[in-house]
Amino acid sequence: xxxxxxxxxxxxxxxxxxxxxxxxxxxxxxxxxxxxxxxxxxxxxxxxxxxxxxxxxxxxxxxxxxxxxxxxxxxxxxxxxxxxxxxxxxxxxxxxxxxxxxxxxxxxxxxxxxxxxxxxxxxxxxxxxxxxxxxxxxxxxxxxxxxxxxxxxxxxxxxxxxxxxxxxxxxxxxxxxxxxxxxxxxxxxxxxxxxxxxxxxxxxxxxxxxxxxxxxxxxxxxxxxxxxxxxxxxxxxxxxxxxxxxxxxxxxxxxxxxxxxxxxxxxxxxxxxxxxxxxxxxxxxxxxxxxxxxxxxxxxxxxxxxxxxxxxxxxxxxxxxxxxxxxxxxxxxxxxxxxxxxxxxxxxxxxxxxxxxxxxxxxxxxxxx
Amino acid sequence: xxxxxxxxxxxxxxxxxxxxxxxxxxxxxxxxxxxxxxxxxxxxxxxxxxxxxxxxxxxxxxxxxxxxxxxxxxxxxxxxxxxxxxxxxxxxxxxxxxxxxxxxxxxxxxxxxxxxxxxxxxxxxxxxxxxxxxxxxxxxxxxxxxxxxxxxxxxxxxxxxxxxxxxxxxxxxxxxxxxxxxxxxxxxxxxxxxxxxxxxxxxxxxxxxxxxxxxxxxxxxxxxxxxxxxxxxxxxxxxxxxxxxxxxxxxxxxxxxxxxxxxxxxxxxxxxxxxxxxxxxxxxxxxxxxxxxxxxxxxxxxxxxxxxxxxxxxxxxxxxxxxxxxxxxxxxxxxxxxxxxxxxxxxxxxxxxxxxxxxxxxxxxxxxxxxxxxxxxxxxxxxxxxxxxxxxxxxxxxxxxxxxxxxxxxxxxxx
Numbered sequence: 210x211x212x213x214x215x216x217x218x219x220x221x222x223x224x225x226x227x228x229x230x231x232x233x234x235x236x237x238x239x240x241x242x243x244x245x246x247x248x249x250x251x252x253x254x255x256x257x258x259x260x261x262x263x264x265x266x267x268x269x270x271x272x273x274x275x276x277x278x279x280x281x282x283x284x285x286x287x288x289x290x291x292x293x294x295x296x297x298x299x300x301x302x303x304x305x306x307x308x309x310x311x312x313x314x315x316x317x318x319x320x321x322x323x324x325x326x327x328x329x330x331x332x333x334x335x336x337x338x339x340x341x342x343x344x345x346x347x348x349x350x351x352x353x354x355x356x357x358x359x360x361x362x363x364x365x366x367x368x369x370x371x372x373x374x375x376x377x378x379x380x381x382x383x384x385x386x387x388x389x390x391x392x393x394x395x396x397x398x399x400x401x402x403x404x405x406x407x408x409x410x411x412x413x414x415x416x417x418x419x420x421x422x423x424x425x426x427x428x429x430x431x432x433x434x435x436x437x438x439x440x441x442x443x444x445x446x447x448x449x450x451x452x453x454x455x456x457x458x459x460x461x462x463x464x465x466x467x468x469x470x471x472x473x474x475x476x477x478x479x480x481x482x483x484x485x486x487x488x489x490x491x492x493x494x495x496x497x498x499x500x501x502x503x504x505x506x507x508x509x510x511x512x513x514x515x516x517x518x519x520x521x522x523x524x525x526x527x528x529x530x531x532x533x534x535x536x537x538x539x540x541x542x543x544x545x546x547x548x549x550x551x552x553x554x555x556x557x558x559x560x561x562x563x564x565x566x567x568x569x570x571x572x573x574x575x576x577x578x
Numbered sequence: 579x580x581x582x583x584x585x586x587x588x589x590x591x592x593x594x595x596x597x598x599x600x601x602x603x604x605x606x607x608x609x610x611x612x613x614x615x616x617x618x619x620x621x622x623x624x625x626x627x628x629x630x631x632x633x634x635x636x637x638x639x640x641x642x643x644x645x646x647x648x649x650x651x652x653x654x655x656x657x658x659x660x661x662x663x664x665x666x667x668x669x670x671x672x673x674x675x676x677x678x679x680x681x682x683x684x685x686x687x688x689x690x691x692x693x694x695x696x697x698x699x700x701x702x703x704x705x706x707x708x709x710x711x712x713x714x715x716x717x718x719x720x721x722x723x724x725x726x727x728x729x730x731x732x733x734x735x736x737x738x739x740x741x742x743x744x745x746x747x748x749x750x751x752x753x754x755x756x757x758x759x760x761x762x763x764x765x766x767x768x769x770x771x772x773x774x775x776x777x778x779x780x781x782x783x784x785x786x787x788x789x790x791x792x793x794x795x796x797x798x799x800x801x802x803x804x805x806x807x808x809x810x811x812x813x814x815x816x817x818x819x820x821x822x823x824x825x826x827x828x829x830x831x832x833x834x835x836x837x838x839x840x841x842x843x844x845x846x847x848x849x850x851x852x853x854x855x856x857x858x859x860x861x862x863x864x865x866x867x868x869x870x871x872x873x874x875x876x877x878x879x880x881x882x883x884x885x886x887x888x889x890x891x892x893x894x895x896x897x898x899x900x901x902x903x904x905x906x907x908x909x910x911x912x913x914x915x916x917x918x919x920x921x922x923x924x925x926x927x928x929x930x931x932x933x934x935x936x937x938x939x940x941x942x943x944x945x946x947x948x949x950x951x952x953x954x955x956x957x958x959x960x961x962x963x964x965x966x967x968x969x970x971x972x973x974x975x976x977x978x979x980x981x982x983x984x985x986x987x988x989x990x991x992x993x
Contacts, residue, residue, distance in 0.1 A: 215906040223908040450911075457987045471989035474980070480987060481979045485919055488903075489896025495909060496899045514892045563885065566892070570884040573891065574864050577879040 216499040218290045225287075226294035229273070233302030236264050239544045246305060246405040250541045256399035258372040258408040260305040265373075268306065269336045277315045277436075282330035284315075289436055289501040293443040293494055300447030303551050305406045307370040310340035312440055314378045316433040317341060318422065321385065326422040329387040332376060339376040342368045342412050343430065350430065354381035354414055361386060361394075361414035369558075371397045371410035379412075379419065380426045386419035393417070404554035405547060435512035438559055439497040442512075442519035445555045446494055448548050449487045449522055452530040455545065456480065459534055470533070479529050486522035493518050510572055517565035523552040524562075586661070593644070593658045597665035600639045606632045606672060617677040618747045618967075619798045626709070626751050629675035633706030641666060642674065643704035646688065651701030678748055679703045679710035683756045686828045687774065690815040699754065699774065711752035713743040713759075713775070713802060714825070721977045722993075724767050724822060728759040728804060737761075737773070737814075739784070739807040745971065749787045749800040753778045758825050761818055770821030773813050780807055793963045832972045860890040860931050866954060867938050877938045887938075890931050897923040915986045921978050925968030932962035 237245070246259040268274065277292050278284020292312060299308050315333055318326045333339060342365035345353035354363035361381050368377065377395075379386045388395060394417040399410040423429045457480060460471035470476050497511040504511075527549045531538040538545055556562070570577075586594055609628055620626050636642050641662040646652025674680060680703070687699055702708040719726040728741025741759060749755070755777045762769030777785050784807030789797040816824050857865055864887060867878035877883045900923070903909050904916040935958035936943035945952035947960050969975045983989040 214902065216903070216909060218906060218908050220908070453987075457989065461989060469990045471983070471987075472992065474976070474992065477983040477987075477989050477992075478976070478979045480989070481982045484915070484982065484987065485922065488900055488916060488919060489893065489923075491909075492899030492903045493892070493896050495903065495906075496895070511895075514895050517888075518892050518896055566885050566888040567881070569888045569891070573888065574867070574878055574884055577881065577884065578875050 212496075212499045212503045216290050216495045217288060217502055218294070218495065218499075222288075222291040222294050225276075225291060226298055228271075229295050229298040230301070232268075232271070233298060233304050236267075237261070237302060237304060239303075239547070242303060242305075242406070243544050243547060247541065247547065252401060255401045255403075255405070256408075258370075258399070259405070260373060262373075265306050265338070266336075268308065269338075273308065274311050274315075274336070274338070275334045277312055277319070278330050278334055279319055282319075282327045283334040284330065289439065289498040290495055292436075293439060293498040296440045296443035297447035297491075297494075300444030300551075300555075301451045303406045303448060303451070303547050307338040307340060307373040309440060309444060310369040310374060311338045313369075313433075313437045314339035314341050314376070316436040317378055317385070317430060318387075320429045320432040321423040323422055325387070325420050326385075329376070329378070329420070329422055332387075337376055338370070338374040339378055340369050340371060340374045342377045342379040343426075344368075346411075350380070352380060352382055354379055354386075356382040356384070356386075357416075359418075361388065361417040361419050364411050364413040366411050367400075368397075368410055368412045370408055371412055372399060372408050377412055378422070379414070380430070381414075381419075383424070383426055384421050385423040385426045385429060387422050388414070388417055388419045392419075402554070404550045406551050407554060409554075434559075435497060435508035436501055438512040438516040438565070439494060439501065441555055441558055442490065442494045442497070442515040445519040445523040445552060446487060446491045448552055448555070449483070449490070449519075449526040452526040452545065452548050452552075453480065453483050453487060455548075456483075456530045456533050463535070476533055480533070483522075483526045483529055486518070486525055490515065490519040490522045510569065513565040513569040513572075516560060517562045517569065520556045520562035520565070523556050527552045587657070589655065590658060590661055593655060594661045594665065597641060597662050600641070601665060601669040601671065604635065604639065605669075606635060613672070614798075617673055617675045619796065620675060620748070620751070621797055623751075626675060629672055630706045630709075632672045633674045633676060636662075636666065636671070636674065637705040642680070642706075643684075643700075646684075646700065646704070649693075650688065650696045651704050674706065676703065676706045676709050678712050678756075679706075679708070679754075682712055682828045682832050683710040683754070683774070685831050686756060686772075686815065686824060689827050690772070690824045691774070692812075695774070695812065695815075703754075708753035709748055709751045710754045710756065711746050711749040711777070711802075712828070713746060713755045713757040714828075715745045716742055717744055721974050723758070723825070723973075724770065726758055726760055726770065728757070729763070730759050730761050730771065730773070732761070732818075733808075735811050736808050737811060739775075739804045739809065741804045743802040743804075744790070745799050746787075746802050747799045749777070749802050750789065755802070756828065758821055761821075765819075767822045768819050770825070771818050772815045772821040772824035773809065774815065775807070775809055775813060777802065780809075784808065793966065794960055829973065859928070860887065860894045863887045863890065863931060863935055863938060866935055866958075870938050870940055870942070870953065872938075872940060877940075883938060886934055890927065890934060893923075893927050893930075897927060912986055915982075918978070918982050918986060921972065922975050922982075925965065925975060929962065929965035929969060932958050932965050936962055 275284040276287040280286035318330050343350050344367045345351040346366045348367055353365050354361050375390050377388045379388055394415040396413045397410045399408055402409045460476050461469050463470045493515040497515040500508040500511045530545045531549055534543055534545055537543045613625055614620055640653045644653035644655045644658040644662055648654040716726050730737040730739045755775045757773045757775045760769050761771040784805055786803040787800050789800050791797055867883055868876055870877040872880050900916050939953040942953040945956055947956035980992050984991050
């Protein structure tokens with residue numbers, strides 16, 4: 210299969226993206242976001258989840274959580290490029306919600322191709338938020354949860370937005386299980402996470418009844434991974450653009466030596482370099498998304514490129530955004546820290562740049578002696 | 579990865595068919611000569627003659643200047659040059675030698691010269707019968723181009739030119755030069771004017787062309803000295819004092835933004851000469867690494883080398899996908915944001931690749947092209963040195979970053 214030259218990003222996809230941008234800007238501009246998630250600087254309070262469930266309900270009603278759900282399960286079955294457009298805008302707004310977690314769970318469920326998985330997808334269509342519980346305490350994809358007599362026991366770690374979702378998709382004993390968050394025996398221990406715009410936690414299961422949706426977690430998760438890498442990269446691209454534009458505006462107004470900071474090439478050139486890295490990352494994100502839609506054999510390779518490039522971009526854009534805001538950038542009151550922290554979280558999620566490059570080297574160069 | 583072609587209009591489809599048939603039926607004779615990698619490195623007259631022969635043939639077949647009006651020697655079509663370019667590229671034709679003519683002089687003359695001058699100059703520019711060069715930089719005016727000091731004094735209906743231009747590619751073959759000079763010493767930008775100058779006719783009569791030797795030991799560009807050269811006022815483009823505005827047309831095309839402007843010139847077509855069947859770009863690093871010893875294994879087994887190779891592969895892919903996205907209007911924020919980055923990416927990524935290759939080659943990277951033991955014929959050390967031509971020429975990359983910061987990000991101007 211071949212990729213369409215224009216990435217297959219349609220007029221309809223652009224309308225969806227633009228309406229999402231308006232929704233985020235109207236409902237949660239950055240000053241309101243800061244008031245919502247950063248009212249407390251005490252790190253003991255960082256386990257709290259700060260979000261607006263009523264805005265999430267609106268997003269669900271707009272159908273954004275069912276974009277990636279196949280039509281066969283009652284969803285909209287939209288292409289990955291459209292979903293990437295939405296994720297880019299959510300990243301630009303650093304929006305606190307279980308959107309990315311639910312989309313990730315959707316891609317894994319869609320890969321299961323089992324009746325039980327279709328039933329789980331219908332829960333998402335009906336408005337439920339969900340999150341993947343795949344990792345152990347060291348962040349490895351491993352069977353941290355066991356299955357005894359059909360019941361789950363154990364603890365999964367680094368579960369995204371664990372306090373916001375209604376379901377977990379749990380890796381246990383080589384299979385995948387769909388578990389209601391309020392089921393008897395499920396407890397969430399929130400992490401003290403750096404990213405104030407998301408929560409994260411350890412989810413423990415003590416003899417929990419669960420529906421098995423796949424026998425082969427490895428294969429199913431691997432199939433969904435290109436989409437998961439691509440969507441978190443889209444979030445980074447959106448957040449990077451906010452960091453760039455916000456820092457550019459600041460350096461146009463802040464005066465030193467009788468000139469705006471942005472006059473000086475020590476400021477101007479690195480900001481241009483940030484833009485260059487954002488643009489490469491964005492192009493690679495849509496290339497990967499388009500491959501998921503039209504060229505699945507290359508999706509893994511292209512998604513490695515997107516996540517590697519976007520992770521390094523995020524680190525660079527973040528460091529420049531704080532540095533070029535000077536003293537104020539070092540404070541809690543300056544908004545740049547919200548994005549700095551979300552980007553740190555994004556970089557670490559689902560493999561950082563060096564890890565993705567190592568995987569790509571396996572594909573392109575072969576295994577090292 | 580293959581991209582599906584966007585739909586041709588009826589006129590475009592017919593023209594594409596014409597190009598294919600003509601290219602299939604009229605292959606340009608092969609040559610045993612080892613041609614340089616691009617027009618900018620042409621040194622030998624027999625190379626130039628061979629390539630001029632090709633440009634004339636392509637022009638006569640309607641593949642060059644397709645989108646320019648018939649009155650100035652063009653094909654009178656619209657939106658067809660990119661088709662001819664793609665078909666010539668696919669047919670692996672030789673490159674067109676008159677690159678400065680097509681890429682810079684053509685749009686500048688077309689937008690700023692009198693009809694009479696256009697009709698005189700453009701047909702032979704398009705056919706390649708008259709080669710063009712560019713007189714912009716001077717020993718004292720590089721990045722700060724508007725400080726040029728070459729001066730034209732108005733005497734009656736004539737201008738008398740004195741000055742010194744440098745880095746003038748193709749001047750040793752050129753019939754014509756586009757020339758930015760000063761007509762007023764009191765005003766920096768408004769004191770500039772722009773001329774076309776028949777330099778070939780004036781050799782030894784007020785014009786001296788001398789080769790400059792590059793860091794690689796090759797020639798290819800020149801310095802040009804003007805001593806009391808008298809030329810007619812009819813060779814002036816636009817008004818006296820408007821030279822800077824005219825130069826902006828030239829630079830827009832030179833620096834990449836012009837690719838998006840119409841009519842397209844067809845000056846970008848260059849055949850990539852594969853060196854002895856070796857891969858080009860970052861993929862070539864993989865082959866080199868497999869053949870280079872390092873720490874008892876090969877460089878392809880070294881995790882740091884692997885990481886750096888993959889970084890370059892990702893940058894190349896990003897640059898390629900940028901060019902694709904620049905044509906997808908729903909996925910771009912600002913019309914010139916990607917086009918203006920093009921010059922940086924296409925000069926810096928190959929520079930980093932060549933530099934990394936010299937490291938992968940180990941101590942063998944110390945050998946130059948004259949040494950039979952040099953890895954891959956010494957091409958990487960040569961490429962690395964030559965790559966600085968790209969990052970310095972056509973406005974240094976530092977100037978290009980100023981332009982991006984100011985025009986795209988809206989940061990305060992440096993000048």
